[in-house]
Amino acid sequence: MKKEDFDPKYDFKKIEKKWQKKWENAKIFEVKEEGKKKKFYVLEMFPYASGEGLHIGHTLNYTIGDIYARFKRMQGFSVLHPIGYDSFGLPAENAAIKIGEHPKKYTEKAILNYEKQLKSLGFSYDWRRKLSTHNKEYYKWNQFFFLKFLEKDLVYKKHSSVNWCPKCKTVLANEQVHNGKCEYHEGTEVEMKLLEQWFIKTTAYADELLDFVDDLNWPSKIKAMQKNWIGKSHGIDIDFEIKGEKWPVFTTRPDTIYGVTFMVISAQHSKLKEIVTKEQKKEVDKFLKKLKSVSEKELGDLEKEGVFTGSYSVNPINGEKIPVYAGNFVLADYGSGMVMAVPAHDQRDFEFAEKYNVPIKVVIEPKDFEIYERNGKLPRAYTGEGFLVNSGEFDGLESKKAIEKITKYFEKKKQGRKTIQYKLRDWLVSRQRYWGAPIPIVYCDKCGIVPVPEKDLPITLPMNIKFGKGNPLATNKKFLETKCPICKGKAKRETDTMDTFFDSSWYFLRYFDSKNNKKAFDKKKVKYWMPVDQYIGGAEHATMHLIYARFFIKALRDLGYVEFDEPFPNLFNQGMLHAKDGRKMSKSLGNVINPLEFIEKYSADSLRLSLMSFASPDSDTCWDEKVIVGSFKFLEKVYRHFMNFKSEKGDGIIEHKLNKTIKEVKEDIEKFKYNLAIIKIRELFSYLEEGVSKKDAETFLIMLHPFCPHVTEELWQKLGNKSFISLQKWPIADEKKINERFEKQEQELRKLIEDINKIAKLLKKKSKKDFVYTLPNEKQIYQKNSGEIKKRTGIDVEVYAVNDKDKYDPENKSKKVKPGRPGIYIE
């Protein structure tokens, strides 16, 4: 056997490559289902395969996960820690349009790049299980599940509006719309267009999705966001009559019904045309044409605009005739897409009424203050509670009470129904794009909408396509033209592809079986590994991905594919790492940090350690190169120490410190307080430097290992170990050896040194020697530490007990002695 050469210099490049290779060759991170060990599934949200490569946010995310995975593995769990790529999506398509590169090529290049980068960080993945969602072996199962959902009545088609660029002749994502203009054609206003699109009935599970939130061990802010997203509210549907037809309108404030002075129907409402009168058609069309994209983000600063439809409605409570407007601030998908507007008591309605000179009628007045200005005008809507006025028989009622009474009134007259409304909308999965999983549907003139039979899956994306004129699938004859599975006649394929959130809603199940071409996954394996024991990712997924995935699992459960309710019972959110200037890192600001650069310069271990040292992993922080320099210096110091390591016998303080650290580090890691764990490990090291046994030194390395896996493997081997430190047992604290007395002594010593330094400074002359007078039972401790005292004060020291007869004490300072606080005399 060849003896290993150990470089006295910390040559991290060599070390890191060496261990990455050894881990790979020994397959130590590959796991399978087995009975002996308890399983533990650590999962980080998989990356979107962008051409930009791994950024620092990914690095942070995956480092947090890897530390946890390594920690759990050392605790004796069978840890599944997989990685894959979310590889369908818009950016690949943009690249195709901008630089003419095929999305597949672009994506696969990106994946190769990611893989190299991930490996250079030393993550302990089971690489055999990797997956990419753009592979047909993967998206075949997307199509399969889509069909299953269709069978279960969880899929339907409906008209919905999209952003349309008349120059591109294509649908634009919200992101591609800038100030209402197309990102490719600056002078072109984006229009709204109604298209028939595929929806998934996520609302069928609204209640369950909401109820289960409480049981999840998730950050409370994410739970709050989910609850708000689902947005259950109690209210009433009130029937308003327009053109002889009943229009139910949802409101949570029936108490303001007498204050309704107009109605607003969403400009995107599919039945808007039915309301518009001949006289107003031109006006309405003009308005619709200039309507901009309506993402809810912009809804806030959107100028509220509308146009009279020509129709009137009747207020069912008092028979008043009220005008109906079409407006840009009403959501078509929420409630019935129409609102009763009460300008006196809703700010949006108020702004609209002021702008279009619609009357404002106050029907709620608070008891203890005046809502009007001196001139009798209402400065803004009053949205609080109060007492009803101008409300007929309900006058004087308190608003809460009035809600009850008026609801009852309508129910009795059969003009209204108590309802529960969710903000959660059904999931629009249609995308008019190429780079996604084709929706497995065929349109036949005779048979109508026909699902593709399972045996014909996957419907593969054609590779030979042209970009530039709308969705390339729609212009690709080979793809488009097909036979009807039923009548075998001519038919056309659906050209919409699936939202990439469909891909990411079940990828965590595919890892168990990523090569299985008979099934999406093996039910037994799912049963073994699921649920994910620890999910880790950014808060940007608080709602969408995490709602869709939760929905997906519930739907799969009811289809009999899985047997659990929630995929991610435990979730951790990492914070955002901002650039040094405190702003978000972005290419356009030029403040992006490339992790590879720092791996090159300071090592992957230093980068990992520094990322965890900035702050608690869940808080937002700013990047600063100084931190990684500090981490690097620490590792250098550790490396040097172990290169010259000699085993020595440790004392009680070391035992105490070691066991206390073991105990606290475990707790800190479990709570993801990695920053605190690192502080304690670093502190422990300063004790080790004074000499410890080999075993204690090894324990230190084991605790440092999850953070800095490469250098700890190297030093572990240097100490003469043949096995991997990656597979060592996590130490267990011996609580009996933890003795807080040592901690107190430590503090007292520090205080003494501080005092000596303080006095020495006050003396304003060079001190020659100091004399320390202690209680008799403390003398030994201070005597033992006299070397330390000298080192840290720079002055020779002599320790006496107060009762020593021959002590030198010219100023009688020994009378100042207190327990834990010796007297001091300096000359």
Next chain:
RNA sequence: GCGGAGAUGCCGGAGUGGUCAAACGGGGCGCGCUCAAGACGCGUUAGCUUAGUGCUUACCUAGGUUCGAAUCCUAGUCUCCGCACCA
């Protein structure tokens, strides 16, 4: 607009009723090592005061609860984040 999070010393950040002038890291300053610099080691880093003491002012602002508040409550200011076709 709706919803969420946060504000701590020169900086980054721990701390969430007393043990707090507040961990740890960075920076500054001083000292040691050295021919010298870097590296390294040690000390120090709110103010006044004092041979190691005592006092004052301090954890966004203003009130409040309490014997006691960085920590709990109320109001306000500011910052950041999410909002459904980016993923």
